[in-house]
Amino acid sequence: MAKVVTIEEAISHVKDGMTIMVGGFLSCGTPHKLVDALVERGVKDLTLICNDSGFVDSGVGKLVVNKQIKKLIASHVGTNKETGRQMNAGEMEVVLVPQGTLAERIRAAGAGLGGILTPTGVGTVVEEGKRKIEIDGKEYLLELPLRADVALLFGQTVDKAGNIVYYGATRNFNTIMATAADVVIVEAGNLVEVGEIDPNNVVTPGLFIDYIAVGGDR
Amino acid sequence: MDKDKIKEIIAKRVAKELKDGDIVNLGIGLPTLVANYIPEGVNILFQSENGFVGLGPAPKAGEEDPYIVNAGGQPVTILPGGAFFDSATSFGIIRGGHVDVTVLGALQVDEEGNLANWMIPGKMVPGMGGAMDLVVGAKKVIIAMEHTVKGNHKILKKCTLPLTAAKQVDMIVTEMGVMEIADNGIVLKEINPEFTVEQVQEATEAKLIIADDLKEMEV
Numbered sequence: 001m002a003k004v005v006t007i008e009e010a011i012s013h014v015k016d017g018m019t020i021m022v023g024g025f026l027s028c029g030t031p032h033k034l035v036d037a038l039v040e041r042g043v044k045d046l047t048l049i050c051n052d053s054g055f056v057d058s059g060v061g062k063l064v065v066n067k068q069i070k071k072l073i074a075s076h077v078g079t080n081k082e083t084g085r086q087m088n089a090g091e092m093e094v095v096l097v098p099q100g101t102l103a104e105r106i107r108a109a110g111a112g113l114g115g116i117l118t119p120t121g122v123g124t125v126v127e128e129g130k131r132k133i134e135i136d137g138k139e140y141l142l143e144l145p146l147r148a149d150v151a152l153l154f155g156q157t158v159d160k161a162g163n164i165v166y167y168g169a170t171r172n173f174n175t176i177m178a179t180a181a182d183v184v185i186v187e188a189g190n191l192v193e194v195g196e197i198d199p200n201n202v203v204t205p206g207l208f209i210d211y212i213a214v215g216g217d218r
Numbered sequence: 219m220d221k222d223k224i225k226e227i228i229a230k231r232v233a234k235e236l237k238d239g240d241i242v243n244l245g246i247g248l249p250t251l252v253a254n255y256i257p258e259g260v261n262i263l264f265q266s267e268n269g270f271v272g273l274g275p276a277p278k279a280g281e282e283d284p285y286i287v288n289a290g291g292q293p294v295t296i297l298p299g300g301a302f303f304d305s306a307t308s309f310g311i312i313r314g315g316h317v318d319v320t321v322l323g324a325l326q327v328d329e330e331g332n333l334a335n336w337m338i339p340g341k342m343v344p345g346m347g348g349a350m351d352l353v354v355g356a357k358k359v360i361i362a363m364e365h366t367v368k369g370n371h372k373i374l375k376k377c378t379l380p381l382t383a384a385k386q387v388d389m390i391v392t393e394m395g396v397m398e399i400a401d402n403g404i405v406l407k408e409i410n411p412e413f414t415v416e417q418v419q420e421a422t423e424a425k426l427i428i429a430d431d432l433k434e435m436e437v
Contacts, residue, residue, distance in 0.1 A: 025268040025269070025289075025305070026287070026289075026290075027291070028284065028285060028287050028291065029285070052345070052347075074345065075345055075346060075347050075348065076344060076345035077343070077344060078342075078345060079291070079344075084343065084344075096343075096346060098346050098347075098348070098350040099309060099346070099347055099348040099350075100305075100309030100313055100348065100350075100355075101350075102305075103304075103305040103306045103308075103309050104306065107306045119313070120350045120351045120355070120383075121350055122354075122383075123381060123383065123384030123385070124350065124382065124383065124384065125380050126346075126350065166302070168283060168285030168286045168296075169266070169268050169269045169270055169302060171302060171303060171304040172268055172269050172304060172305045172308075173304070173305050174304070175304040175306070176305065176306050203304075
């Protein structure tokens with residue numbers, strides 16, 4: 001059952017050395033208040049799974065600038081110069097994953113699958129070290145599930161049972177990450193009573209959510 | 219030729235490849251301009267890989283919505299009939315062959331249809347983002363780019379940079395002409411009348427096959 005907590009209380013579940021997933025795409029749909037609180041707490045040596053590394057002054061990019069990330073797993077890091085600098089200086093390990101593969105690896109973890117087969121990356125450096133499997137004459141890469149200790153999500157409207165309705169292009173990785181972490185925290189733009197969201201409109205069912213952090217962006 | 223004119227020629231020509239009813243994904247940068255030149259009567263459903271179809275024009279100043287942005291993070295609009303979805307659905311659409319055309323830029327493209335557009339080792343490593351999935355999954359892959367970079371060849375016999383995907387490119391549109399990747403190499407199908415075939419070949423490392431019915435590119 002989802003529990004309503006403050007941003008600070010919610011973020012206390014993230015500890016040094018943990019693997020975290022953060023929703024958002026170039027900061028759109030990122031739980032900004034949770035990220036800011038994480039920067040404030042200064043938790044270190046994190047492995048971060050996110051679509052991208054945001055910007056130096058927005059989104060998960062702030063965690064990179066604050067040197068809290070030991071390893072980054074993302075599809076794109078070009079919008080944050082500090083990521084490139086730390087990567088080239090050997091201060092942070094960066095694993096680049098094609099965006100669709102990143103989504104499916106997270107989905108696989110959340111859906112109890114042992115991996116997925118994708119044609120993406122065949123014939124490129126992405127296939128290095130991976131099993132190639134031929135199905136009906138076509139080659140696929142076996143990509144393994146990706147899960148985290150904690151997932152940080154953003155939901156525009158969240159009811160007290162944790163059901164989430166998104167707005168605009170903010171769904172991106174939030175819906176998938178909701179399924180693939182031991183502790184799942186959603187930063188609620190608007191917190192509403194149970195019953196205020198029509199069950200027909202729920203995108204992420206509340207069963208995936210452990211904590212609803214209030215005081216988020218709207 | 220000035221840069222804006224080059225971009226206009228390329229974007230205009232690519233736009234003519236799009237058919238009524240096509241679902242199209244445009245890469246950021248030059249490919250985005252293609253949307254400005256869609257012929258009248260041709261309805262295109264643009265997909266934005268960060269999670270929607272029905273991508274509309276940029277909003278008026280002051281009407282931007284921070285939650286409705288394209289894959290480059292720029293404010294856009296969504297048209298009536300559009301739909302939002304998550305990244306798994308978005309890339310299911312892409313890999314699943316539901317995107318008819320993707321238009322992307324390139325650092326290098328070669329005569330086998332190989333594409334390199336996501337990193338320069340030791341220099342620039344932005345990541346592949348959604349490009350690897352798009353190039354593998356879209357039914358037709360069009361490369362929209364300047365023919366050369368600082369006088370250096372971009373259309374090669376063999377790509378030297380890390381590939382985005384192997385053997386997936388169908389067509390290349392530059393300010394010099396329109397090329398198709400065939401089994402035996404790159405076929406020059408249309409040429410900008412401002413250039414000679416010799417000039418285009420000189421600007422291309424790969425040996426061009428000149429189409430029997432070589433046409434003038436409308437510019």
